[in-house]
Amino acid sequence: MDYLPTLEIEAPKGKDVNAAVIWLHGLGADGNDFAPIVAQLDLADDYGIRFVFPHAPSIPVTINNGYVMPAWYDIKMMDIDRHIDAEQLLASARKALDLVEREIARGIDPARIVLAGFSQGGAVVYEAALSYDKKLAGLMALSTYLPTADTLEFNASQQELDVLVCHGALDPVVPESLGQKAVDDLKGFGLQPDYRSYRMEHAVCLEEITDIAAFLRKVLG
Numbered sequence: 001m002d003y004l005p006t007l008e009i010e011a012p013k014g015k016d017v018n019a020a021v022i023w024l025h026g027l028g029a030d031g032n033d034f035a036p037i038v039a040q041l042d043l044a045d046d047y048g049i050r051f052v053f054p055h056a057p058s059i060p061v062t063i064n065n066g067y068v069m070p071a072w073y074d075i076k077m078m079d080i081d082r083h084i085d086a087e088q089l090l091a092s093a094r095k096a097l098d099l100v101e102r103e104i105a106r107g108i109d110p111a112r113i114v115l116a117g118f119s120q121g122g123a124v125v126y127e128a129a130l131s132y133d134k135k136l137a138g139l140m141a142l143s144t145y146l147p148t149a150d151t152l153e154f155n156a157s158q159q160e161l162d163v164l165v166c167h168g169a170l171d172p173v174v175p176e177s178l179g180q181k182a183v184d185d186l187k188g189f190g191l192q193p194d195y196r197s198y199r200m201e202h203a204v205c206l207e208e209i210t211d212i213a214a215f216l217r218k219v220l221g
Contacts, residue, residue, distance in 0.1 A: 003102060004054040004095050007031040009038050011048045018048040019112040019137070019220045020103040024056075024096060024121025026143075028069045031055040034118065037204070041213040047220055050108075052099060056092070056121075072120045084123075084147055093128040100132065114219060116140035119174060119202065123147050126182065129161065130154050130189065138162040138219040140212060143171060143202055145178035149185040163193040164215040166208050173202035 011017050025033040031053030056070040063075045073088035114137050117125035122144025129139040135157045167179035186193045
């Protein structure tokens, strides 16, 4: 299997790993982007979590004049409807699920796996998690949107999936209205997402990190 390259941060040596958080970065970043947050989450060692931070491949991005950069899919126009390369997004979602399957092969119960993503990464994990045929522990969607809402084949295995949606009220890159629309789409699938808004732009803030830690304690504690 040709897996995405990843950065991994595991439970302290001597502690059994029994859960995983697979966390996708945003456009132009890489797997190192969110790694420093792990220490800030202040999760108990005995939670036994392996954090997996994949690196996106580098591809030309139309909105950046075709400049080659790490991206989960091409964005063709930055209008409110976000014209994207849907096939590339679906391919990235499959790659994310390959990492889920690898964690299962390593002995992790899928009900102890959380998918997380920021911006572009969030759009990918929305597609991956909601279509997956094994019940997951949770989904964290950060400053993102759900561009495949009309085509996504929601799997009944995720009917009771815990979902945390976080967004900046001042986000100039992915307007909060897109995050709120994703929440409406999730409710249309029968889910009850926990929606949190913060006085920030396209970023992550300390209050949000606190909420992420609480969510992980809830679904993995």
